[in-house]
Amino acid sequence: MTSHRQQSGFTLVEIAIVLVIIGLLLGGILKGQELIENSRVTNATNDINGTRAAVNAYLDRYRRLPGDDGPGAAVAARGGSWTANMAGNNNGVLDATAAQTFTGQGEVDNFFRQLRAAGFISGDPAQVGAAAMPRNPWGGLLGVAGNGVPGINGRAVCVSQVPGKAATALDNRLDDGNPTTGSFRGFTSGAGVNAAPTNAAAAYAEDLVFTVCAEL
Template identity: 40%
Template structure:
C-alpha cells in the first residue's frame, strides 16, 4: 500500500491562522496610517492659524493682506491692508508672506499653497460658506469625509454646518466617510 502525503487539518489551521494574522496586521497598519494623516491635517490647521496670528502680532497685518511687505522683503507683493483676504492676490500671497517671515518652512512663491497629507491644497479666502457670516478662512481642498469630521470634532463643534469649520456636504454620515469633500472651510 502506497503512503499518501497531504496536509493535515492542523497544518491547514496553522496556515489559516498565519494568513489571518497577516491580514489583521495589514488592516491595523492602514488604520495607523489613516490616523496619522488625520492628525497631520489637524496639526496643519493649528500651526497655520498660530503662524497667521504670529505674523499679525509681529507686523500688524494679516499675511497676504500686508500692505508693507514689499518694503520688508525684495520681491514680495503687498496686499491692501484692509484686514480681509478678499482679493485673489492676497489669498495667493499668504503662504509667501509666512515663509518670508520665517513662520513656516518650505518655498511658497505667489500662488503656491501648503498641501495637506491627502494631497490637496490649503487655500485662503474671505466670504460666507454654509451659512457662516463673512470672514477670513483657510480652505482644505479635497479632504476625505472622515478627515473633515475629525478636524471639525478636534477644533470645533463636530457639526458640518455650524461653528467655525463648515462644509456644504454632511461628512458626519457613514456613507460620506470615504467621500472626498471638495471644500472644508475653517474660519480663523
C-alpha cells in the same frame, strides 16, 4: 509485490496555523492603514492649528494681516526674502473669496508668501499663484478665504480632497462632528478635485470626498 504510496495532506493543526498567520497578516495590514490615516488626520489638524498660530504671530509682529500686508515698498524694505510683488492692498481684510480659496488668486498666494518670508511657515516665498499653496496630507491643497465661506464668520482655512472618514475625524477633533454647525464646516467635492467651499454638505459619508474649512 505491489507497493502503495500513501497520499498525505495538511493536518487540521497545520491548516489552523496557516489561517492564524493569514489573519495576523490581514490584521497588521488593516491596522497599518488605520495608523496611516490617523497620521494624516493629525497632520491636517496641525496644519490648520499651525496656520491659525502663524496668523496671530504675524499680526503680533507686524500689526498687519498676512496677505493683505503692504504697501509694496514697506514690505520689500524688510529685506531678505521680502519683495514688493508679494504685497497686499493693506485695507485690513484678506481679499479672497470662497471661489478663490484654492486658486492662488486675490490675496491668497500673498498670504502664504508673506508667512514664509516672515519664517512662520516653511516653503519658498518666491512661489506665486497656485504654486504658492501648501499641499495637504491627501495630496490636495491648503487654502484660505477672507469671506464668503458658508457658515464661517470671516476668514477661513480650508483643506481639499479629504476622504469622508477623515473629514468626520477632523470635525470631531476641531469642532462638533457636524458639517453644518459650529466653526468647522464640510462641503461636497469629488475625487482629485480642489473644490471651492461653496456647496455645503448635509452630512459626511465615508465613500465621498469633501473640502473642509475652519474659522481662521
